[in-house]
Amino acid sequence: MSHPVDIHVGKKLKQIRTLRRLxxxxVAKQLKLSFQQIQKYEIGSNRVAASRLFELAKILDVSPSFFFEGLHDNTNDAPKSDPSIEIVSALALIKDDAIKSRIVTFIEDVSGVTVARQS
Incomplete structure (x- = not known):
């Protein structure tokens, strides 16, 4: 059984990876790992070593502490719904890149923030 901290770190990894459109x-290529290893990190079945967490933070341009943010907020084990994650997850399911791009442009227009695009 996975430890709750490993599950939390994995969720944060998936969140930032998806937000960075990677x-x-x-991510696996940059770490010289298989994508299956990243999957295992994200579901919490494999624990992320401190050195690997540091490398992930550099790749994803976040502080290593990012992966632990909100950890103590889950005091009652009730899953909290994060609309941002729901939007990113739904966007990831869209296969048509032109539609995705139009949706991202709409969100940028509404928020007033332009997201850096991955080449």
Whole structure:
């Protein structure tokens, strides 16, 4: 059984990876791992070593502490719904890149923030 901290870190990894528009394969290549290893990190079945967490933070341009943010907020084990994650997850399911781009442009227009695009 996975430890709750490993599950939390994995969820945060998936969140930031998705927000950065990187695939599991993209991240895995930079770490010289298989995408399956990234999957295991994200579901919490494999624990992320401190050195690997540091490398992930550099790749994803976040502080290592990012992966632990909100950890103590889950005091009652009730899952909290994060609309941002729901939007990113729904967007990831859209296969048509032109539609995705139009949706991202709409969100940028509404928020007033332009997201850096991955090449």
């Amino acid at each position: 695939s599991q394969t993209d």
